[in-house]
Amino acid sequence: KNQVEQSPQSLIILEGKNCTLQCNYTVSPFSNLRWYKQDTGRGPVSLTIMTFSENTKSNGRYTATLDADTKQSSLHITASQLSDSASYICVVSPTYNNNDMRFGAGTRLTVKP
Amino acid sequence: DAMVIQNPRYQVTQFGKPVTLSCSQTLNHNVMYWYQQKSSQAPKLLFHYYDKDFNNEADTPDNFQSRRPNTSFCFLDIRSPGLGDAAMYLCATTQGEMNTEAFFGQGTRLTVV
Numbered sequence: 752k753n754q755v756e757q758s759p760q761s762l763i764i765l766e767g768k769n770c771t772l773q774c775n776y777t778v779s780p781f782s783n784l785r786w787y788k789q790d791t792g793r794g795p796v797s798l799t800i801m802t803f804s805e806n807t808k809s810n811g812r813y814t815a816t817l818d819a820d821t822k823q824s825s826l827h828i829t830a831s832q833l834s835d836s837a838s839y840i841c842v843v844s845p846t847y848n849n850n851d852m853r854f855g856a857g858t859r860l861t862v863k864p
Numbered sequence: 865d866a867m868v869i870q871n872p873r874y875q876v877t878q879f880g881k882p883v884t885l886s887c888s889q890t891l892n893h894n895v896m897y898w899y900q901q902k903s904s905q906a907p908k909l910l911f912h913y914y915d916k917d918f919n920n921e922a923d924t925p926d927n928f929q930s931r932r933p934n935t936s937f938c939f940l941d942i943r944s945p946g947l948g949d950a951a952m953y954l955c956a957t958t959q960g961e962m963n964t965e966a967f968f969g970q971g972t973r974l975t976v977v
Contacts, residue, residue, distance in 0.1 A: 755906075785966075794868070794954050794968035795907075840906070847962040850897065850919065854906030 754778045755843050755855035763861045768831055772858045774824040774841030785842040786815050786826050789857065795840055798826070831862045867891050870955050870969035877945050877976055885940040885972045887955030895961055896938040898930060899954040901971070907954055913938060914961055942974075950976045 758773045774784070783802045787795035799808045799815040801824075807816050812829045828835055838857040845851060868889045877883040887896065894915050899907035911920045913932045927949070929941040942949055955969040 787968075792952075792971070792973065794870075794956075794971045796968070797965055800965060850895075850909060850912045850961060852909070852966070856904070856906050 755841055755853050757839075757841050757855040757858050759858060760856070761859040761861070763863060764831055766831060766833055766862050766864050769827065769829050770831060770860065772826045772828075772839050772841075772860070774826070774843075774855055776822050776824075776841070776843045776853070776855075778822075778843040778845045778853050780845050781819060781822070782844045782847050784815075784817055784824050784844075785852070786813070786824075787840040787842060789838045789840055791837070798839075828860075831860075833862050833864060836860060836862045868955055868957055868967050868969035870953075870972050872972060873970065874973045875975070877942075877974065879947065879976055880944045883942050883945055883974070885942075885953050885974070887938045887940070887969055888936050889955075889957045889967075890936070891957055891959070891967060892935060893957035893959045893967070894935065895958045896932060897956040897958075897966075898928075898938070898940050899956065901952040901954055903951075910940070945974070945976045947976050950974055 755776045764770050785800045786798040789795040798813050801817045803819045814827045817824045838859050840857040841855040842852045871886045897912040898910045901907040910924045931939045952971045954971045956966045958964045958966050
């Protein structure tokens with residue numbers, strides 16, 4: 752069973768609308784949580800990285816939140832653009848080791864005009 | 865400017881014919897990783913180099929080998945590709961193994977015919 756579960760699996764929204772993607776994890780202990788954006792056929796690009804002491808972090812129109820007590824994170828996208836169409840991947844590390852990153856399966860976001 | 869560069873972007877190889885994928889980086893990071901990502905799945909770590917120290921994941925098939933001749937370059941060698949090896953191969957780098965940002969290349973899409 753994957754220790755990082757993302758929802759929804761896919762999402763379609765209209766350009767200009769906001770959306771929120773969810774990530775629930777059972778990984779323990781917990782060191783950090785990252786959100787990546789992966790365009791089709793390309794490598795992941797980092798959006799945010801948060802440790803257990805951080806509960807929100809923003810990167811432009813992207814805002815990630817973290818509740819380490821309930822083991823939940825969300826990625827909020829404001830005023831969506833067509834270029835936001837991509838997969839958004841939640842990655843949790845149980846230790847400080849970067850080689851121990853647990854990947855979620857991603858949420859496929861499509862932004863339509 | 866691309867900081868982690870993978871070549872080629874697309875590779876077609878014959879069943880059983882050895883193939884080499886290339887990754888280079890301009891970040892001078894000391895850790896380099898190779899991931900395999902199959903369609904609609906999360907990336908799976910194959911191995912990583914900490915400087916020249918090679919670290920293989922326990923379930924990485926022997927068919928996959930890697931070389932890191934210097935800090936900037938890392939190669940993935942697939943000795944006898946099978947149909948099941950068709951995937952996106954992602955290279956990533958970090959500075960240190962501990963809790964640092966990971967930078968991914970754009971990936972190489974491998975097709976086995």
